[in-house]
Amino acid sequence: xxxxxxxxxxxxxxxxxxxxxxxxxxxxxxxxxxxxxxxxxxxxxxxxxxxxxxxxxxxxxxxxxxxxxxxxxxxxxxxxxxxxxxxxxxxxxxxxxxxxxxxxxxxxxxxxxxxxxxxxxxxxxxxxxxxxxxxxxxxxxxxxxxxxxxxxxxxxxxxxxxxxxxxxxxxxxxxxxxxxxxxxxxxxxxxxxxxxxxxxxxxxxxxxxxxxxxxxxxxx
Amino acid sequence: xxxxxxxxxxxxxxxxxxxxxxxxxxxxxxxxxxxxxxxxxxxxxxxxxxxxxxxxxxxxxxxxxxxxxxxxxxxxxxxxxxxxxxxxxxxxxxxxxxxxxxxxxxxxxxxxxxxxxxxxxxxxxxxxxxxxxxxxxxxxxxxxxxxxxxxxxxxxxxxxxxxxxxxxxxxxxxxxxxxxxxxxxxxxxxxxxxxxxxxxxxxxxxxxxxxxxxxxxxxx
Numbered sequence: 001x002x003x004x005x006x007x008x009x010x011x012x013x014x015x016x017x018x019x020x021x022x023x024x025x026x027x028x029x030x031x032x033x034x035x036x037x038x039x040x041x042x043x044x045x046x047x048x049x050x051x052x053x054x055x056x057x058x059x060x061x062x063x064x065x066x067x068x069x070x071x072x073x074x075x076x077x078x079x080x081x082x083x084x085x086x087x088x089x090x091x092x093x094x095x096x097x098x099x100x101x102x103x104x105x106x107x108x109x110x111x112x113x114x115x116x117x118x119x120x121x122x123x124x125x126x127x128x129x130x131x132x133x134x135x136x137x138x139x140x141x142x143x144x145x146x147x148x149x150x151x152x153x154x155x156x157x158x159x160x161x162x163x164x165x166x167x168x169x170x171x172x173x174x175x176x177x178x179x180x181x182x183x184x185x186x187x188x189x190x191x192x193x194x195x196x197x198x199x200x201x202x203x204x205x206x207x208x209x210x211x212x213x214x215x216x217x218x219x220x
Numbered sequence: 221x222x223x224x225x226x227x228x229x230x231x232x233x234x235x236x237x238x239x240x241x242x243x244x245x246x247x248x249x250x251x252x253x254x255x256x257x258x259x260x261x262x263x264x265x266x267x268x269x270x271x272x273x274x275x276x277x278x279x280x281x282x283x284x285x286x287x288x289x290x291x292x293x294x295x296x297x298x299x300x301x302x303x304x305x306x307x308x309x310x311x312x313x314x315x316x317x318x319x320x321x322x323x324x325x326x327x328x329x330x331x332x333x334x335x336x337x338x339x340x341x342x343x344x345x346x347x348x349x350x351x352x353x354x355x356x357x358x359x360x361x362x363x364x365x366x367x368x369x370x371x372x373x374x375x376x377x378x379x380x381x382x383x384x385x386x387x388x389x390x391x392x393x394x395x396x397x398x399x400x401x402x403x404x405x406x407x408x409x410x411x412x413x414x415x416x417x418x419x420x421x422x423x424x425x426x427x428x429x430x431x432x433x434x435x436x437x438x439x440x
Contacts, residue, residue, distance in 0.1 A: 046296065
């Protein structure tokens with residue numbers, strides 16, 4: 001009985017005020033020319049995560065990132081080459097990481113999740129699953145803050161949330177919730193880019209952890 | 221390159237006031253005679269979950285259960301037979317489900333998670349991972365209530381939490397938290413088993429969902 005195992009890696013970033021995902025154009029059959037999530041077969045002597053890191057590097061030039069295992073997809077007919085089970089990983093990385101396409105793929109490109117092209121295999125399903133997981137993570141991790149500079153305005157914070165969630169949030173409600181949580185420290189510094197100066201804040205990760213321990217999260 | 225794929229199934233239940241896990245004694249090498257999590261190789265034409273349900277049935281006689289995928293374990297040297305990647309599933313089932321040992325395993329037994337025997341392969345690691353996931357789920361799902369009868373006392377509820385968490389909870393604190401959440405409706409009925417009658421309650425799943433939407437969870 002011959003089952004083969006691949007890894008696939010969903011890489012998200014916020015770029016140009018949109019949540020984008022890193023895709024490659026397949027250089028070989030099946031689905032030659034179609035866009036796909038970076039990935040490939042697991043080698044004999046590497047762990048699943050090592051395989052994911054290697055494929056990501058080879059196909060996109062993105063170096064080592066903090067990957068989380070997402071899910072394993074194993075429907076019998078998901079790959080026309082035969083029985084292939086894939087272990088999917090995902091990560092959210094800063095939008096300015098450099099890319100270079102490697103040998104397996106003819107090109108790696110960022111693509112807004114709201115405007116996906118047709119994808120190879122069951123990659124659309126894998127991507128939707130990763131997106132749902134990422135959005136859930138906003139509630140109980142500091143993932144939203146990791147994408148901001150150390151000092152940020154409330155508008156910048158709201159924009160990160162809106163971008164990952166893919167929808168507008170009410171400004172008054174957003175600020176009321178943030179206020180209640182007391183996880184930000186206001187600084188005596190202002191950003192002078194908009195029409196009027198906007199106060200800068202820093203995130204207080206320890207307060208966030210305490211809220212989590214008390215069972216209070218951060219949903220919008 | 222030959223990688224083989226198995227599924228392993230961690231089944232928890234509360235039995236005799238303890239969190240227990242369903243183990244089989246291996247009838248064949250490797251690790252012949254050693255206790256292990258039920259599982260086995262994925263067949264050509266079945267999905268991963270179908271394989272998990274089949275192995276569970278064959279090895280323990282537990283019929284169809286609601287399985288959740290836990291994690292895929294794929295360290296290169298985790299199995300002495302060669303490269304084997306396993307996709308682990310888990311479930312929490314009622315403690316009175318009947319068992320019968322099938323053909324692959326010489327026996328299936330319940331074992332308290334606090335008194336595990338030495339296990340085959342990396343099964344101790346898989347089990348610890350499942351236990352952590354189950355304990356986390358107490359915070360944001362109704363898993364704790366699914367194990368209770370429709371009408372229950374606060375002591376019975378506390379005992380379910382204590383059993384899954386594997387530690388005692390302060391009775392006053394527990395009741396204060398439950399009170400604040402307002403997810404139980406007190407009945408005009410009492411249980412007359414202990415020294416004094418204990419009031420019965422029913423769980424209000426809709427209130428629980430609303431709390432979750434507001435970001436308030438249920439941690440102890």
